[in-house]
Amino acid sequence: MKDDYSAPELQVQEWIGSDSNITLKSLRGKVILIEAFQLLCPACVSHAIPQAIKVRNSFKTQDLAVLGLHTVFEHHDGMQKSTLAAFIHEYKVNFPVAIDQPKEGTPIPKTMSEYNMRGTPTTILIDRFGKIRAHYFGLVEDLNLGAEIAFLIAERTAHKTIIDSDETITISDSLLDMGCRV
Amino acid sequence: MKDDYSAPELQVQEWIGSDSNITLKSLRGKVILIEAFQLLCPACVSHAIPQAIKVRNSFKTQDLAVLGLHTVFEHHDGMQKSTLAAFIHEYKVNFPVAIDQPKEGTPIPKTMSEYNMRGTPTTILIDRFGKIRAHYFGLVEDLNLGAEIAFLIAERTAHKTIIDSDETITISDSLLDMGCRV
Amino acid sequence: MKDDYSAPELQVQEWIGSDSNITLKSLRGKVILIEAFQLLCPACVSHAIPQAIKVRNSFKTQDLAVLGLHTVFEHHDGMQKSTLAAFIHEYKVNFPVAIDQPKEGTPIPKTMSEYNMRGTPTTILIDRFGKIRAHYFGLVEDLNLGAEIAFLIAERTAHKTIIDSDETITISDSLLDMGCRV
Amino acid sequence: MKDDYSAPELQVQEWIGSDSNITLKSLRGKVILIEAFQLLCPACVSHAIPQAIKVRNSFKTQDLAVLGLHTVFEHHDGMQKSTLAAFIHEYKVNFPVAIDQPKEGTPIPKTMSEYNMRGTPTTILIDRFGKIRAHYFGLVEDLNLGAEIAFLIAERTAHKTIIDSDETITISDSLLDMGCRV
Numbered sequence: 001m002k003d004d005y006s007a008p009e010l011q012v013q014e015w016i017g018s019d020s021n022i023t024l025k026s027l028r029g030k031v032i033l034i035e036a037f038q039l040l041c042p043a044c045v046s047h048a049i050p051q052a053i054k055v056r057n058s059f060k061t062q063d064l065a066v067l068g069l070h071t072v073f074e075h076h077d078g079m080q081k082s083t084l085a086a087f088i089h090e091y092k093v094n095f096p097v098a099i100d101q102p103k104e105g106t107p108i109p110k111t112m113s114e115y116n117m118r119g120t121p122t123t124i125l126i127d128r129f130g131k132i133r134a135h136y137f138g139l140v141e142d143l144n145l146g147a148e149i150a151f152l153i154a155e156r157t158a159h160k161t162i163i164d165s166d167e168t169i170t171i172s173d174s175l176l177d178m179g180c181r182v
Numbered sequence: 183m184k185d186d187y188s189a190p191e192l193q194v195q196e197w198i199g200s201d202s203n204i205t206l207k208s209l210r211g212k213v214i215l216i217e218a219f220q221l222l223c224p225a226c227v228s229h230a231i232p233q234a235i236k237v238r239n240s241f242k243t244q245d246l247a248v249l250g251l252h253t254v255f256e257h258h259d260g261m262q263k264s265t266l267a268a269f270i271h272e273y274k275v276n277f278p279v280a281i282d283q284p285k286e287g288t289p290i291p292k293t294m295s296e297y298n299m300r301g302t303p304t305t306i307l308i309d310r311f312g313k314i315r316a317h318y319f320g321l322v323e324d325l326n327l328g329a330e331i332a333f334l335i336a337e338r339t340a341h342k343t344i345i346d347s348d349e350t351i352t353i354s355d356s357l358l359d360m361g362c363r364v
Numbered sequence: 365m366k367d368d369y370s371a372p373e374l375q376v377q378e379w380i381g382s383d384s385n386i387t388l389k390s391l392r393g394k395v396i397l398i399e400a401f402q403l404l405c406p407a408c409v410s411h412a413i414p415q416a417i418k419v420r421n422s423f424k425t426q427d428l429a430v431l432g433l434h435t436v437f438e439h440h441d442g443m444q445k446s447t448l449a450a451f452i453h454e455y456k457v458n459f460p461v462a463i464d465q466p467k468e469g470t471p472i473p474k475t476m477s478e479y480n481m482r483g484t485p486t487t488i489l490i491d492r493f494g495k496i497r498a499h500y501f502g503l504v505e506d507l508n509l510g511a512e513i514a515f516l517i518a519e520r521t522a523h524k525t526i527i528d529s530d531e532t533i534t535i536s537d538s539l540l541d542m543g544c545r546v
Numbered sequence: 547m548k549d550d551y552s553a554p555e556l557q558v559q560e561w562i563g564s565d566s567n568i569t570l571k572s573l574r575g576k577v578i579l580i581e582a583f584q585l586l587c588p589a590c591v592s593h594a595i596p597q598a599i600k601v602r603n604s605f606k607t608q609d610l611a612v613l614g615l616h617t618v619f620e621h622h623d624g625m626q627k628s629t630l631a632a633f634i635h636e637y638k639v640n641f642p643v644a645i646d647q648p649k650e651g652t653p654i655p656k657t658m659s660e661y662n663m664r665g666t667p668t669t670i671l672i673d674r675f676g677k678i679r680a681h682y683f684g685l686v687e688d689l690n691l692g693a694e695i696a697f698l699i700a701e702r703t704a705h706k707t708i709i710d711s712d713e714t715i716t717i718s719d720s721l722l723d724m725g726c727r728v
Contacts, residue, residue, distance in 0.1 A: 054687070086222050147604065331514075439636070448624075
């Protein structure tokens with residue numbers, strides 16, 4: 001029987017910024033932050049990506065893995081691999097980014113669909129035991145994200161609670177309509 | 183004899199967001215703001231484009247024309263027309279954008295070269311008489327830009343002074359290295 | 365017969381940061397910006413005072429006079445002269461500040477009452493001819509304020525239009541309830 | 547023999563926003579954040595106080611106590627109790643604030659001196675066991691502060707490491723000289 005909280009494996013077309021394939025399973029024992037984004041999504045560019053870069057700089061790699069996931073569900077022509085690679089370079093993205101596997105007959109790619117993501121940015125936290133523990137659609141406050149990650153790093157036994165939050169947009173008025181909904 | 187302050191005509195591959203071709207000459211009598219940018223230039227995306235949108239919303243079209251100019255000088259593969267069109271849509275750019283004409287044998291496109299732009303963002307102000315009156319490379323404070331535009335709108339006779347400012351970056355520490363230099 | 369747009373003279377208990385008494389009449393020929401504030405009003409401290417300092421740094425003193433007006437209408441005990449003087453020092457206020465004359469039997473001081481100010485911050489623009497041309501209650505965008513000042517500086521003949529704007533709060537969500545209303 | 551990491555008791559002239567006296571000892575078992583500030587210190591007003599309010603809203607009272615400490619070391623006349631009370635009201639401070647006990651013959655009050663604070667804002671974290679675990683002078687990033695608090699809340703056994711950080715100013719250029727040093 002399926003355990004709903006188990007994080008499904010990423011379905012990746014290609015990794016940028018990583019030589020080898022990364023699997024969630026190979027990261028078991030670490031907390032994992034997945035930042036799902038589109039390079040033309042304003043709230044991703046102004047908030048979620050800079051935040052994920054800051055998270056990468058603030059926690060040790062043995063405690064936390066940070067993974068980007070490029071989940072293109074609109075403007076597919078405009079967000080091809082060469083554009084993504086240039087974006088990663090210009091924004092100094094300091095973690096590996098996976099291109100989510102396209103799925104035939106739908107604009108929504110495979111991992112995005114499997115995780116029931118509602119749009120971008122989506123931030124997902126997976127605990128040391130491979131369970132999804134937080135699923136944020138929209139913006140998350142730095143203070144809260146820092147605390148949630150720390151709580152997960154401090155855990156030594158398995159838990160089952162989950163935070164599922166939609167559009168926790170608290171940062172700034174000007175971002176209110178910048179998230180991209182499916 | 184050439185007058186150095188006369189604004190050279192734009193050399194445009196294609197306009198996005200405008201049915202017909204726009205020339206500087208056809209706008210004579212209005213003040214013109216040209217926002218030269220690249221869609222993957224961080225300081226353009228976070229500062230210059232939102233500022234130009236705000237400028238468009240703050241001044242009357244009979245007084246001020248706002249024109250975008252996509253001056254790609256790096257990552258050419260990643261900033262093709264389909265990506266630019268999606269960018270304009272997602273960021274709700276509310277003024278016409280010209281794609282600067284590529285030039286053989288150099289990554290710098292034609293208008294960018296003709297205007298001696300040092301990188302992106304570059305903001306250029308042209309007065310009612312077709313003279314270049316300000317050339318900013320980097321970020322400009324809203325307060326100052328608003329005042330400069332208003333002074334030009336208020337002018338009824340020709341002038342010859344010019345502001346040429348390099349990297350007037352005053353907004354935020356985090357933007358310090360986000361401008362893109364040629 | 366009274367001309368409604370003539371700026372009434374300030375009624376000042378004391379000036380801080382100026383040796384002599386300043387009158388609006390003595391500034392005739394310049395544009396005048398009056399920043400009415402309270403030192404414990406959050407939107408004044410975070411937005412209006414820093415903006416007025418920036419305005420002072422951006423325009424020439426022969427074109428524009430910037431005057432602060434401390435219009436205390438609440439917490440009178442907490443906003444006495446010694447506190448105001450320390451505030452001006454700590455925040456590096458770079459223009460003279462008048463203490464509005466208290467009025468018996470009402471918490472609203474005299475100049476505030478005469479100008480029908482609705483609370484703090486209030487920003488008032490007076491033209492070269494002594495006429496009130498803008499009366500903003502709440503926050504004003506830098507871009508717009510810079511332009512309005514420049515338009516007034518550029519004027520060489522008398523005008524009679526007035527901008528009267530209530531709570532033009534456009535800056536940030538977090539400031540929404542930070543203005544102080546009478 | 548004295549244990550250097552034990553948090554000395556606060557020396558309080560008066561509490562605002564609390565009926566009874568609060569002691570650190572009575573809070574043993576909780577993590578404690580002490581926000582030392584002056585109401586006329588720009589970086590306190592723009593950053594540290596809003597951050598402490600956000601911290602109060604983000605953690606449970608059974609896990610974390612938040613205490614303000616008004617450590618006046620300059621402009622004493624301008625920061626008396628009536629001004630502090632009005633400040634707390636206007637800024638909607640949602641935690642009790644202690645007035646640090648003045649000390650004869652020196653401008654530095656007693657608790658500030660005992661804790662060797664270098665100025666304001668100073669943020670101190672005390673663990674569940676009464677040990678000082680972090681002492682920040684200047685600004686702290688939300689992401690880091692959230693994580694540090696969470697790590698202390700998650701601890702179930704005593705520790706002895708300490709973070710001592712001077713001027714970790716990372717937020718914005720404009721705040722660079724806004725902290726107040728003794």
